[in-house]
Amino acid sequence: MTTEYEQMWKGLGLDLAAHDELLQVLGKGYQDIFLSQSDRPKGMDYFNFVMSEVHGLRVKELLDGKREGHKVVGSFCVFVPEEIVRAADATMVGLCTGAEFATEEVEKVLPRNTCALIKSAFGFKLGKVCPYIESADMIVGENTCDGKKKSYEVLDTLVPNLYVMDLPQKKSNEGRALLRAEYQKFKKAVEELTGVTIDAPRLKKGIEIVNNKRKAIQRLSELRKADPAPISGLDALLINQVFFYDDPIRFTDSVNKICDELEERVREGKGVFPKGRPRMLVSGCPMAVPNWKLPWIIETSGAVIVGEESCVGERGTRNQTDVSGSTLDELMEAIVDRYFKIDCAIFTPNPDRLEHIRQMSRDYRADGVIHYGLQFCQPYQIESLPVERSLEKSGIPTLRVDTDYSMEDVEQIKTRVEAFLERIGIPACSVCRCS
Ligand code: SF4
Numbered sequence: 053m054t055t056e057y058e059q060m061w062k063g064l065g066l067d068l069a070a071h072d073e074l075l076q077v078l079g080k081g082y083q084d085i086f087l088s089q090s091d092r093p094k095g096m097d098y099f100n101f102v103m104s105e106v107h108g109l110r111v112k113e114l115l116d117g118k119r120e121g122h123k124v125v126g127s128f129c130v131f132v133p134e135e136i137v138r139a140a141d142a143t144m145v146g147l148c149t150g151a152e153f154a155t156e157e158v159e160k161v162l163p164r165n166t167c168a169l170i171k172s173a174f175g176f177k178l179g180k181v182c183p184y185i186e187s188a189d190m191i192v193g194e195n196t197c198d199g200k201k202k203s204y205e206v207l208d209t210l211v212p213n214l215y216v217m218d219l220p221q222k223k224s225n226e227g228r229a230l231l232r233a234e235y236q237k238f239k240k241a242v243e244e245l246t247g248v249t250i251d252a253p254r255l256k257k258g259i260e261i262v263n264n265k266r267k268a269i270q271r272l273s274e275l276r277k278a279d280p281a282p283i284s285g286l287d288a289l290l291i292n293q294v295f296f297y298d299d300p301i302r303f304t305d306s307v308n309k310i311c312d313e314l315e316e317r318v319r320e321g322k323g324v325f326p327k328g329r330p331r332m333l334v335s336g337c338p339m340a341v342p343n344w345k346l347p348w349i350i351e352t353s354g355a356v357i358v359g360e361e362s363c364v365g366e367r368g369t370r371n372q373t374d375v376s377g378s379t380l381d382e383l384m385e386a387i388v389d390r391y392f393k394i395d396c397a398i399f400t401p402n403p404d405r406l407e408h409i410r411q412m413s414r415d416y417r418a419d420g421v422i423h424y425g426l427q428f429c430q431p432y433q434i435e436s437l438p439v440e441r442s443l444e445k446s447g448i449p450t451l452r453v454d455t456d457y458s459m460e461d462v463e464q465i466k467t468r469v470e471a472f473l474e475r476i477g478i479p480a481c482s483v484c485r486c487s
Pocket residue numbers: 128129130131196197337338363394396397398
């Protein structure tokens with residue numbers, strides 16, 4: 053892949069040596085974590101291909117699209133409404149935030165104690181290794197947590213095309229009014245960027261495309277309720293991660309195809325692990341590519357992950373946008389309705405999230421919840437304590453894991469996860485496939 057796309061990466065201003073290094077690490081990680089799993093569904097071949105071409109073919113498609121007039125909008129948050137971007141024939145992509153890179157450079161512009169997700173976004177930019185950020189015609193930041201809010205002031209000095217969206221912190225009428233006003237402003241900014249006037253038919257089409265993508269993911273989630281689980285949590289997470297990069301229509305088809313296969317597995321009682329394997333729900337901060345550390349630890353410690361209460365997971369895909377409206381105002385209102393339900397920990401208070409975690413534990417028949425907090429992420433780390441207290445009170449065993457993107461704490465986390473499985477009565481021999 054390297055030589056084939058070298059000109060393209062050079063044209064985007066990437067540091068080829070550093071980029072090569074990143075691809076090598078990514079490729080090795082993917083081999084060790086994903087390709088080493090057994091009994092993977094055949095439909096994962098497509099996602100293997102996407103991952104092998106994540107900096108190649110997909111970027112080429114975006115650049116080809118740009119030549120035909122389709123703009124690229126990069127985003128860091130599930131509050132950025134893809135429906136509006138789609139309505140203007142533009143493409144939205146999630147920007148890389150899942151790995152450490154160029155840490156020394158990052159710490160010259162951000163404090164050391166900034167969460168790994170924010171540092172990662174800066175590392176990919178400063179290290180010149182992200183073809184997505186370099187392809188984007190508009191980069192959308194959002195005033196969610198303090199870390200992001202303040203770091204966008206710094207990012208604004210590093211990129212020429214940052215657009216910052218304000219977001220509410222409270223689920224009040226005033227909060228809703230703010231979200232509505234911000235989405236109207238965003239629509240205008242997208243229209244200015246693309247030269248396309250968004251009317252009702254266009255917005256309806258945008259909503260349908262994004263709804264279909266979410267519907268396919270919801271179908272996948274539904275299948276994960278089976279015991280034995282027909283797909284590993286790692287593979288399901290990967291599909292949720294690819295959600296943010298791939299062409300939406302092709303992605304929807306590929307997820308539906310794998311779901312057909314998984315339905316067959318469920319009918320035949322076949323699973324990727326033996327029936328009765330302890331089932332875990334992972335809840336907390338989002339896990340962007342290639343942040344696979346915790347799921348990998350969990351699934352190599354004798355459990356299977358059956359759901360993600362996360363923005364790269366059910367928090368991001370749970371609700372659909374009502375497409376029944378016929379006017380632009382009605383459709384815009386439906387978008388506000390849909391996104392205002394997202395229960396990110398930046399909201400105060402945030403009781404819906406707690407109820408959703410409980411509901412998911414029941415629906416997915418989880419034996420326990422592992423709460424994942426990124427170090428220095430105040431919203432999720434602070435919220436993890438009441439989450440733990442309340443789940444334990446309801447009889448749902450909970451383990452809080454605070455970590456970052458380094459591999460230094462792998463052994464320590466593994467020991468804690470194994471002890472947690474033991475605490476909830478999981479026999480040590482469940483790791484093998486003898487049952
Ligand atoms: S956790 Fe909150 S800030 Fe982060 S992507 Fe999700 S909604 Fe956005």
